[in-house]
Amino acid sequence: xxxxxxxxxxxxxDNIPEEAxxxxxxxxxxxxxxxxxxxxxxxxxxxxxxxxxxxxxGKSSGDYPFMKVGTLKYAxxxxxxxxxxxxxxxxxxxxxxxxxxxxxxxxxxxxxxAIKLNRRAIxxxxxxxxxxxxxxxxxxxxxxxxxxxxxxSVDLYTLTTATTTPSLRKxxxxxxxxxxxxxxxxxxxxxxxxxxxxxxxKVVVKSDAAEKSLKKLEDRLLSYTLSGRATAHLGFSEPNExxxxxxxxxFVPEDxxxxxxxNHWRWVKFGFLxxxxxxxxxxxxxxxxxxxxxxxxxxxxxxxxxxxxxxKSAKTIFKPGDLLYGKxxxxxxxxxxxxxxxxxxxxxxxxxxxxxxxVDFLELWVGSIFFQMRAVDRSTGDRPRISPKxxxxxxxxxxxxxxxxxxxDIYDLVKNKAHQSAEAIxxxxxxxxxxxxxxxxxxxxxxxxxR
Numbered sequence: 001x002x003x004x005x006x007x008x009x010x011x012x013x014d015n016i017p018e019e020a021x022x023x024x025x026x027x028x029x030x031x032x033x034x035x036x037x038x039x040x041x042x043x044x045x046x047x048x049x050x051x052x053x054x055x056x057x058g059k060s061s062g063d064y065p066f067m068k069v070g071t072l073k074y075a076x077x078x079x080x081x082x083x084x085x086x087x088x089x090x091x092x093x094x095x096x097x098x099x100x101x102x103x104x105x106x107x108x109x110x111x112x113x114a115i116k117l118n119r120r121a122i123x124x125x126x127x128x129x130x131x132x133x134x135x136x137x138x139x140x141x142x143x144x145x146x147x148x149x150x151x152x153s154v155d156l157y158t159l160t161t162a163t164t165t166p167s168l169r170k171x172x173x174x175x176x177x178x179x180x181x182x183x184x185x186x187x188x189x190x191x192x193x194x195x196x197x198x199x200x201x202k203v204v205v206k207s208d209a210a211e212k213s214l215k216k217l218e219d220r221l222l223s224y225t226l227s228g229r230a231t232a233h234l235g236f237s238e239p240n241e242x243x244x245x246x247x248x249x250x251f252v253p254e255d256x257x258x259x260x261x262x263n264h265w266r267w268v269k270f271g272f273l274x275x276x277x278x279x280x281x282x283x284x285x286x287x288x289x290x291x292x293x294x295x296x297x298x299x300x301x302x303x304x305x306x307x308x309x310x311x312k313s314a315k316t317i318f319k320p321g322d323l324l325y326g327k328x329x330x331x332x333x334x335x336x337x338x339x340x341x342x343x344x345x346x347x348x349x350x351x352x353x354x355x356x357x358x359v360d361f362l363e364l365w366v367g368s369i370f371f372q373m374r375a376v377d378r379s380t381g382d383r384p385r386i387s388p389k390x391x392x393x394x395x396x397x398x399x400x401x402x403x404x405x406x407x408x409d410i411y412d413l414v415k416n417k418a419h420q421s422a423e424a425i426x427x428x429x430x431x432x433x434x435x436x437x438x439x440x441x442x443x444x445x446x447x448x449x450x451r
Contacts, residue, residue, distance in 0.1 A: 007041030007174060010141040013182050016042075028177055035181045041174030043147070044138035048110065048170070049129035050098035052086070055383065058329065062087030064100065067107055067121075067129045069114045075121035079148050081107075082124035098128040104144050105137040106151055111167040116157045122148055134173065142178075146186035149193050150178060221414055222368045225407045226397055228262040234406060246272055246356070252395040258370055265399045271392025273357045277350040279317045281343065284308040289342030290315065293326050296334035296348070300367045308343060315343035318350040323363050325349045330375035330386045335366050349388055357396070361404040364411065365396055 010016050013036070022037035031037065040046075052066055065071075065084035075081040093100065101107065105123045109115045111132050122144065129135055138147050154176065160166035181189070224230050252267035261267065281287075290306040297303050318324060319341050326334035328347040337359055344350060353359035365371055374394055379386045399407065 007039065009044070009139050010038065010042045011139075012141050013180065016141075016180075022177055026177065031179045032181070035179055035185075037177050038180050039174065040136070040176040040178050043142045043178060043180075044136050046134055046136045046170055046174055047099055047101070049131045049133040049135070050096055052096070052098075052128075052130040056088060056092055056096065057086050059087050060085075062089045062092075064088055064090075064093060065125065065127050066098075067101075067123070067127050067133065069109045069112070069119075069130075069132050072107070072109070072117075072119035072121045075119070078145065079106075079120060079122045079152075080124045081121035084127075088128065093128060096128075099135075101127045101129055101135040102137050105135045106144075106148055107133055107135045108151075108156065110134045112165060115160055115166055115168060118152070118154075118156060120148060120151055134168065134170070136173070142180065143183060143186040143190065145190040147178075149190055219369050221411060222364065223370075225411050226365060226368055226370075227259060228265060228397075228399065230410045231399075231403055231406050232262070234403075256395065258395060261397050262399070265397055267395045268356070268398045269392065270394040270396050272354075273396055273398065274323065274351040274353045274359075274362060276388045277316065277318060277322060277352055280314045280346075281317055282314050284311060284315075284343065287317075287341070287343050289340055291318075291324065291338075291342060291344040291348065293328060293334065293345050293347045296324065296326055296336055298332045298334060300333065300335050300363075302336045302338075305342075311343075314346070316346055316348065316350055318342060318344055319352075321353070321359055323351040323353065323359055323366065325351065325366060325391075327386050327388070329384055330372065330379050331384070333367065333372045333375075335363055337363050347385075349391070356401075357398060358401065358404045358408070360408050362396070364408065 008017065008020075010020055016036055016038065020038045020042040022039070027037045049067075052068070057066075064087065065082070066086040066088050067081070067084050068086070071081065071084045074083070088096070088098070101123055103123055103126055105127075106120055107123060107127075107129055108120045109117070109132060114132070123135070136147075136151075138144055156168060157166065159172050159176075160168055246268065250268050250272035252269060257267045287308050290308045290311055291302070292306060295302060295304050295306060318338055320339050322338055324336050324338060324344060326332060326347060327349050334348075351362070353362050371394065375386045375391070376384070378390050
């Protein structure tokens with residue numbers, strides 16, 4: 001086992017121990033003669049985060065924000081981050097044995113493709129971080145904003161280990177060479193660079209706003225298409241004859257209908273349009289694909305597929321064309337229509353669409369804010385779940401099948417155009433972030449520009 005390097009902290013610029021200074025042959029580039037090259041480990045403390053079980057997630061208030069990698073994108077123009085989607089109280093922190101990261105620490109991803117995003121943030125309040133992150137808490141020898149600015153110029157992805165899953169080692173981060181000027185110069189450098197940073201951040205904020213606007217547009221588009229307004233001009237007005245074989249009990253009473261729909265549509269209870277596939281199995285010899293709740297994307301879609309190898313408990317069988325829906329934490333609105341067979345977690349329901357409705361149209365409704373709000377309102381338990389029996393009673397707006405197809409075509413066309421515009425704006429934001437990194441890196445290599 002390699003011997004770990006001990007890094008005694010530098011107290012101030014005028015009292016730097018000899019072992020903290022980099023030999024000239026290891027110095028990355030020339031700096032002013034009165035500056036010093038030191039290892040990052042001498043300037044503060046680096047700590048890894050803590051595992052964050054799902055049973056403790058989802059709380060919107062508490063004593064400490066629990067930062068995850070995805071939270072980093074919410075940092076402001078100066079890098080400050082004070083809030084998160086998940087919060088915990090002190091008793092939970094003690095139960096998890098989670099390290100409390102002090103205010104004024106720099107946090108960043110340490111494992112996975114998220115490292116490639118090169119996002120950093122400064123904790124504005126005492127916080128906890130999950131085990132996919134590092135936190136570096138600087139001492140008084142270096143200005144926090146100076147260190148943060150320098151840190152953003154470092155491409156951490158180039159420092160990852162060459163394994164299947166990229167990761168950063170503690171020793172590699174602590175060994176990073178930092179150009180250290182006297183404190184007054186650190187502050188002056190930050191002042192100059194912050195003006196550039198603020199301009200770039202405005203573009204990035206607009207990029208993030210475009211992403212949020214896209215979600216709102218999708219919700220409005222769903223409302224528009226699922227109310228019959230999108231196809232009103234196309235002349236669909238013939239009675240929905242295909243539903244003639246449905247019993248009277250299949251239809252939703254008028255006083256329980258969510259909103260008005262065209263006269264030739266009907267509000268029908270979910271259970272009369274789709275059936276839950278209830279077949280479970282412990283024999284996975286005929287299956288290779290497994291989908292867990294984490295494999296379904298929040299808001300709809302599939303992020304990945306797992307292999308069934310190693311799975312021991314009974315799972316639900318699904319077939320091509322089934323609609324998968326996450327019944328746990330329905331506010332996450334996880335759903336996807338599969339085009340292959342396999343098995344899925346018992347926290348996922350598999351529905352088979354019947355003859356009256358296209359499975360893609362059914363998914364469109366399941367992904368709507370109307371369905372989501374009803375599922376959240378009728379879920380039960382500390383870890384909220386919605387039961388299939390309850391879902392069977394949910395109202396579904398049912399147009400004729402040919403109109404269902406037309407609605408799907410209109411929705412896909414508009415959504416694709418919106419996504420293309422959003423992707424273009426996102427590319428501008430990404431370019432500005434890259435530009436800022438390059439500018440910052442250049443400034444640190446050409447210090448004469450800042451004198």
